[in-house]
Amino acid sequence: MKKTISILFTLLFSIYSFAQKTEIIVLGNIHQPVPNYNSDTIVTILDKIKPDFLLQEIDSSFFNVDFTFKTPPKENEGLASVKYIDKNNKAQMRPFDFEGRNEYRKINGFNPTEGLALKLVDSLYNENRLTKKQAKVYKKYIDLLEPLKIAASKDPRSFNNSINDKICKERQYYQYHKLLSVMKERSELSNTYYTQANAQKISYLKGFQLASEFWDLRNKTMAKNILKIAEENPGKKIIVLTGFMHRYYIISELKKLTKKDRNIIMKEFYD
Incomplete structure (x- = not known):
């Protein structure tokens, strides 16, 4: 009986631990709409992975206190985020760029x-x-x-x-x-x-x-900002919306920063 209870406890703990895993997906983007890539392209990806947080490659000066845009966005990432949040009102945005860039x-x-x-x-x-x-x-x-x-x-x-x-x-x-x-x-x-x-x-x-x-300073700072948001929101799915030229650097830095943290996992949007 004691062995059965122990097994059940271990199983429940494992399930709980798995549920608390924080996922970070770094999506490299083309900022401006082009024939093969626009805001609807991103929305399709967002609808598939259903993130809780959408991180924007801008600083806090672009946001109101409730993390909505001060002015309507013009780039693909912002346009897509607004469309997605309109359908998923529990999802939230956060800035992750170097402050005052x-x-x-x-x-x-x-x-x-x-x-x-x-x-x-x-x-x-x-x-x-x-x-x-x-x-x-x-x-x-x-x-x-x-x-x-x-x-x-x-x-x-x-x-x-x-x-x-x-x-x-x-x-x-x-x-x-x-x-x-x-x-x-x-x-x-x-x-x-x-x-x-x-x-x-x-x-x-x-x-x-x-x-x-x-x-170097900007990319390392962005990775630290992303990690801070992830640590403040355990168990959530976070998508980082960045220009694809930054992707390699951010992923590399995040892997270094989360090397010993088993509760944060890196994924691709197509995994």
Whole structure:
């Protein structure tokens, strides 16, 4: 009898523990509507997995106190979330982006210097002014975008998988590390300046270097924010709606952060 009770207790505890598992699904998206991917595409996925929380790649400034949007969303993720919550009013939204992201970029001067630096390197490449080694790095950076474009033109699973994540990781490595090394070798980048609104000047090289550092800081911060929401809502199903170029980084960081937490599991939307 005691053995039977013990077995029943163990079984009930196991069922309870399983019920408390928190699921995190990172869905990489295309922000703007395109022929093969729009808000309805995301709604179809949401209807299938039925998340309790929909995490948005924006900060708290875009939300009211009840976590509804202050202004109607324009991007796929926001549009889809509103449609889904209209049908599932117990579901909730939360922001997970780096707080004050846009202002941080302006204050630190890498908006718009990051883009200006890339444009300058592109012109040096097209004018055959880069060394062979530098040109090889830039061409690799450009070429890595092509398979991502192909994947993005297909169905969501095509750009939500480990193979595409690997390409995204390599592409961003080339952008923020290999290209930065090229820029450090070019006097054009260190001697060309952008004048900020506060009248202070920042070189294209410095601006790009700050952008490179922010890529890491932002993604690591987003992963920590996601984990915090997950820990505050045990047993819930959470979908992270992010641009697919961020997916590999967020998943990698979350796996590190949840390595010893058996109550949080990572899944794909098609599992």
